[in-house]
Amino acid sequence: MLIRFERPDDADAIHALTWTAFEPAPFSNNTEAQIVRDLRTSGDLTISLVAEEGGEIIGHVAFSPITIGDIEDGWFGLGPISVKPERQRQGIGRALILKGLGLLRECDATGCALIGNPAVYRGVGFESDGKLTYGDLDTRYVQRIVFKGSPPSGVLKFSPAFDE
Numbered sequence: 001m002l003i004r005f006e007r008p009d010d011a012d013a014i015h016a017l018t019w020t021a022f023e024p025a026p027f028s029n030n031t032e033a034q035i036v037r038d039l040r041t042s043g044d045l046t047i048s049l050v051a052e053e054g055g056e057i058i059g060h061v062a063f064s065p066i067t068i069g070d071i072e073d074g075w076f077g078l079g080p081i082s083v084k085p086e087r088q089r090q091g092i093g094r095a096l097i098l099k100g101l102g103l104l105r106e107c108d109a110t111g112c113a114l115i116g117n118p119a120v121y122r123g124v125g126f127e128s129d130g131k132l133t134y135g136d137l138d139t140r141y142v143q144r145i146v147f148k149g150s151p152p153s154g155v156l157k158f159s160p161a162f163d164e
């Protein structure tokens with residue numbers, strides 16, 4: 001399996017993969033595939049990585065700028081992330097996340113945050129201390145990994161692509 005940056009001709013495969021991965025999820029409103037497209041169009045798709053095997057894209061992760069309260073620089077959001085259903089729970093998501101976090105560190109980012117199931121993300125270092133909020137969502141689902149400085153407090157806001 002190869003993890004690499006997306007190429008322009010990957011867009012449709014990423015869209016199909018994201019749709020297929022989220023379609024059965026009870027928490028999803030099936031907007032994730034369009035969110036990836038909109039992030040790309042708006043220039044907010046800071047990092048877009050694919051997992052490729054035998055020429056097929058079997059995983060994808062997006063990272064985009066976020067704000068936390070008054071903090072407007074240095075933080076990035078992880079997601080959407082998708083792994084082909086038949087290939088889930090085989091370490092592909094973890095490999096995509098670790099590669100992306102490594103790239104963010106290399107770019108001197110301050111940290112990365114996400115909304116998601118703690119069981120998926122705690123193994124790669126994401127945590128919640130209750131100080132990062134997202135509407136009235138239980139803060140256990142609002143997680144972050146701090147690369148440098150102190151843990152942030154405040155309201156997490158994603159790129160406009162996530163608002164639609």
Ligand SMILES: CC(C)(COP(=O)(O)OP(=O)(O)OC[C@H]1O[C@@H](n2cnc3c(N)ncnc32)[C@H](O)[C@@H]1OP(=O)(O)O)[C@@H](O)C(=O)NCCC(=O)NCCS
Pocket residue numbers: 021022025081082083084087088089090091092093094095115116117119120121122123124
């Ligand atoms: C979530 C997703 C990207 C994880 O990718 P994956 O390749 O299946 O995950 P990995 O095999 O790399 O496992 C990473 C960790 O997540 C855990 N995990 C994976 N799927 C899980 C699930 N459905 N429920 C609970 N934990 C899960 C693994 O146990 C592992 O934990 P560890 O690091 O403590 O060992 C993938 O399952 C997926 O595409 N799901 C559908 C779309 C989705 O839900 N996206 C995320 C929305 S927050």
